[in-house]
Amino acid sequence: MGISRTEAASALTDIERTAGRSRELKGYQIAGPILMVWGVVWILGYTGMGLLPPEQWGMTWLPLDALGILATILMSRRGKNAARAGSGWKIAAGALTIMAFMTATYLVFQPTSLEPAIVYPGLMTGLVYGGVGIAFAPRFLWIGAGVFVATLVGFFFFQPWLAFWMAAVGGGGLILGGLWLRRA
Amino acid sequence: MAELDELIHQPLRLKIMAALHAQGAEPLEFARLKAITQATDGNLGSHLTTLEKAGYVEIAKDFVGKKPRTRVAMTPAGRKAFRRHVEYLREVVEGVGGE
Numbered sequence: 113m114g115i116s117r118t119e120a121a122s123a124l125t126d127i128e129r130t131a132g133r134s135r136e137l138k139g140y141q142i143a144g145p146i147l148m149v150w151g152v153v154w155i156l157g158y159t160g161m162g163l164l165p166p167e168q169w170g171m172t173w174l175p176l177d178a179l180g181i182l183a184t185i186l187m188s189r190r191g192k193n194a195a196r197a198g199s200g201w202k203i204a205a206g207a208l209t210i211m212a213f214m215t216a217t218y219l220v221f222q223p224t225s226l227e228p229a230i231v232y233p234g235l236m237t238g239l240v241y242g243g244v245g246i247a248f249a250p251r252f253l254w255i256g257a258g259v260f261v262a263t264l265v266g267f268f269f270f271q272p273w274l275a276f277w278m279a280a281v282g283g284g285g286l287i288l289g290g291l292w293l294r295r296a
Numbered sequence: 297m298a299e300l301d302e303l304i305h306q307p308l309r310l311k312i313m314a315a316l317h318a319q320g321a322e323p324l325e326f327a328r329l330k331a332i333t334q335a336t337d338g339n340l341g342s343h344l345t346t347l348e349k350a351g352y353v354e355i356a357k358d359f360v361g362k363k364p365r366t367r368v369a370m371t372p373a374g375r376k377a378f379r380r381h382v383e384y385l386r387e388v389v390e391g392v393g394g395e
Contacts, residue, residue, distance in 0.1 A: 115300060120388035123310060127382065130311045131318035133332050138319065296331075 137296050144294030146187050151286030153180040155279045162275035230274050234263030234282050255289035298384035308343050313378045316370040323369035
């Protein structure tokens with residue numbers, strides 16, 4: 113028994129769609145715990161910013177970011193069988209590129225007050241996750257939008273407690289987002 | 297020319313095989329497979345049994361704490377059969393071997 117060209121084409125479309133959905137859910141399962149790690153990094157980093165003088169902020173974030181990147185590489189290896197080999201390093205390279213861009217922006221624009229420097233990572237995270245969400249995995253769009261809006265709310269309405277706001281709402285939001293991805 | 301695998305070609309079984317193939321060597325939990333294929337419990341279970349009898353998938357049941365867990369993985373024979381079936385579909389679309 114044979115099948116028509118239309119039927120074969122439709123079956124191939126079904127296969128492609130199902131495989132895409134399967135890879136998307138697997139991606140969420142891997143990304144969820146990574147997002148939760150970054151949530152903890154944010155909580156610790158921003159709490160440090162709230163408690164320590166600005167000259168110590170860099171030394172607070174440096175080890176935390178290094179730890180976050182290392183955890184990202186190790187945890188993304190879980191998906192290595194299904195994903196392309198070396199994807200962990202691509203993620204790390206992407207994270208380093210974003211950090212280099214952010215550092216360059218700080219140096220060029222040199223914010224005259226502390227608040228813009230505090231919220232900038234939140235806005236940048238919202239942008240990056242929004243882009244990832246639009247291009248690949250829709251749930252990231254919602255997480256990115258949440259972080260972006262929460263950051264703006266903190267900047268305009270909670271400036272006296274901005275670092276603690278970012279720790280609680282930004283870091284907590286990333287942890288919740290990670291849980292949501294893991295349950296996908 | 298490759299041949300049609302009628303067992304795999306059934307729409308839900310095709311989705312099950314596509315989902316498992318995309319996972320590589322890793323098994324897929326029943327609940328996740330259900331979410332991907334958008335099938336009901338009963339329907340999915342019955343088609344999985346058919347695929348298991350054909351030797352295309354392996355079903356493992358265990359417990360995580362007190363919670364039962366069912367995991368499904370594609371066997372090497374299933375992977376080979378799925379690839380052959382996809383090859384057949386491509387040949388039909390491209391008009392290879394006849395017409």
